[in-house]
Amino acid sequence: MALRFDAGRVCLDLLATSHPGERLDSVGALCAWIEEVGLVPAGTGLAHADESWIVQFREVRESVGRLVRHGGGSVSYGRALGRINEVALGAPPAPRAVRHDDGRLVRELAAPPGPAALLALLARDAVELLTDPVARAALRECEGDNCPLLYLDTSRGRRRRWCSSEACGNRERVARHRRRAALTRA
Numbered sequence: 493m494a495l496r497f498d499a500g501r502v503c504l505d506l507l508a509t510s511h512p513g514e515r516l517d518s519v520g521a522l523c524a525w526i527e528e529v530g531l532v533p534a535g536t537g538l539a540h541a542d543e544s545w546i547v548q549f550r551e552v553r554e555s556v557g558r559l560v561r562h563g564g565g566s567v568s569y570g571r572a573l574g575r576i577n578e579v580a581l582g583a584p585p586a587p588r589a590v591r592h593d594d595g596r597l598v599r600e601l602a603a604p605p606g607p608a609a610l611l612a613l614l615a616r617d618a619v620e621l622l623t624d625p626v627a628r629a630a631l632r633e634c635e636g637d638n639c640p641l642l643y644l645d646t647s648r649g650r651r652r653r654w655c656s657s658e659a660c661g662n663r664e665r666v667a668r669h670r671r672r673a674a675l676t677r678a
Contacts, residue, residue, distance in 0.1 A: 502530070
């Protein structure tokens with residue numbers, strides 16, 4: 493299954509890497525996700541990434557999940573909040589504009605990013621989500637069977653029901669059609 497990037501926030505896209513199974517299961521998979529989600533410009537060298545990055549990204553993912561899925565008050569919520577605030581203190585990667593061969597300006601990073609810099613971007617995105625009442629009000633959990641994914645509902649009328657119309661939405665429509673067809677045959 494392809495990686496998903498349709499949750500509406502980078503920190504929510506990170507949560508999607510655990511469903512339907514662990515998606516950050518290798519350094520290569522993590523580096524591909526980092527580039528696809530836009531934490532680094534395309535073509536940024538991440539050859540220095542190692543297994544410790546996977547552990548750190550999964551830890552931040554767990555903290556973000558605990559914060560967006562549960563209300564405050566529990567000890568584990570407090571630990572997760574402390575961890576996200578701590579990670580958010582890190583300096584994000586420094587971008588710079590560089591003239592491309594064709595004359596246009598493109599974004600490049602001033603130096604190869606480390607995990608702390610990239611995780612700072614994710615943690616800051618989570619802080620923005622958690623502290624923005626409008627975004628929090630738009631946070632939804634997919635209504636698809638066995639789908640725990642979260643997304644921001646920015647649809648007109650705020651009536652979006654699934655993380656993806658093509659995946660969970662299509663499965664629901666097919667199941668509904670089959671139920672109706674079974675009723676008409678009975």
